[in-house]
Amino acid sequence: MQKILIGxxxxxxxVILAFVxxxxxxxxxxxxxGYIVEADQVxxxxxxxxxxxxxxxxxxxxxxGHIEGAVNIARSEIVVNNPYPNLIAPGEQIEMVLGQNGxxxxxxxxxxxxxxxxxxxxFWWTLLVYGHEEAKVISxxxxxxxxxxxxxxxxxxxxxxxxxxxxxxxxxxxATIDDIMAQVEDPREDVILLDTRSSEEFESGTIPGSxxxxxxxxxxxxxxxRPVQQxxxxxxxxxxxxxxxxxxxxxxxxxxxxxxxxLYNAGYRNLQLYDAAWVExxxxxxxxxxxxxxxxxxxxxxxxxxxxxxIQAPGG
Numbered sequence: 001m002q003k004i005l006i007g008x009x010x011x012x013x014x015v016i017l018a019f020v021x022x023x024x025x026x027x028x029x030x031x032x033x034g035y036i037v038e039a040d041q042v043x044x045x046x047x048x049x050x051x052x053x054x055x056x057x058x059x060x061x062x063x064x065g066h067i068e069g070a071v072n073i074a075r076s077e078i079v080v081n082n083p084y085p086n087l088i089a090p091g092e093q094i095e096m097v098l099g100q101n102g103x104x105x106x107x108x109x110x111x112x113x114x115x116x117x118x119x120x121x122x123f124w125w126t127l128l129v130y131g132h133e134e135a136k137v138i139s140x141x142x143x144x145x146x147x148x149x150x151x152x153x154x155x156x157x158x159x160x161x162x163x164x165x166x167x168x169x170x171x172x173x174x175a176t177i178d179d180i181m182a183q184v185e186d187p188r189e190d191v192i193l194l195d196t197r198s199s200e201e202f203e204s205g206t207i208p209g210s211x212x213x214x215x216x217x218x219x220x221x222x223x224x225x226r227p228v229q230q231x232x233x234x235x236x237x238x239x240x241x242x243x244x245x246x247x248x249x250x251x252x253x254x255x256x257x258x259x260x261x262x263l264y265n266a267g268y269r270n271l272q273l274y275d276a277a278w279v280e281x282x283x284x285x286x287x288x289x290x291x292x293x294x295x296x297x298x299x300x301x302x303x304x305x306x307x308x309x310x311i312q313a314p315g316g
Contacts, residue, residue, distance in 0.1 A: 254316025
């Protein structure tokens with residue numbers, strides 16, 4: 001009941017804001033909703049033909065308990081870690097992983113995790129890049145499904161392998177270091193660099209010109225996504241509207257993917273995820289500083305920065 005009342009309050013606030021400012025959703029917004037589903041909607045979706053539920057826990061977590069019937073695809077299976085952590089895996093790797101888990105190009109994929117919607121969103125974004133839009137993230141993940149009464153199992157389901165074929169990766173959803181440097185060196189007013197990390201990380205260093213919106217803003221305290229109207233209001237209040245080109249990043253583009261999905265589900269389409277993320281940008285800037293400072297007297301040499309612990313953390 002509390003969540004319903006909060007949602008209603010946000011909807012009312014959005015209406016008032018639009019009336020006062022004259023700024024409604026605008027033609028830049030696409031149709032919203034449909035990419036994030038609540039746990040209580042999942043049973044009906046499972047009644048369709050050719051549906052696969054994917055658990056994004058690591059292997060130990062999956063073995064310790066998952067929703068009955070769900071296959072396991074961990075984040076480590078859909079990324080590569082060279083030259084930087086958590087880069088999108090090549091198409092042939094995605095084809096192999098999906099095919100061996102009984103997924104083909106006609107499969108509706110329902111994705112959940114136990115990591116604040118981050119890993120599920122990262123997999124969803126990967127599928128979007130490779131042309132598969134029949135995928136939905138289950139808001140609140142494993143705990144929400146348990147709360148909805150879904151049975152938990154420790155046994156993997158029997159799976160018949162299928163053939164999955166990726167499309168050419170859609171570069172419209174991926175930002176590169178060249179895109180970042182172009183904005184840093186010659187900022188465009190219609191482009192927003194959106195940092196989704198914590199305020200502590202942001203204050204210790206960010207890409208120049210970035211706007212901070214911690215990815216946790218997208219969630220309620222129980223880990224479920226906020227509804228579309230709340231997302232629209234929160235980001236509009238910060239000047240992040242759908243008529244901008246928005247480049248999203250975090251440390252290794254896992255938290256960034258969670259925000260990408262929140263905005264995409266709210267109707268934003270001019271979105272890119274900076275896949276190599278802060279870890280690449282900060283690494284290149286350190287290298288650049290090393291080259292510039294080779295002749296600095298010893299007493300003035302900058303201290304070497306400690307590697308960010310964030311890179312090693314489960315999130316990104």
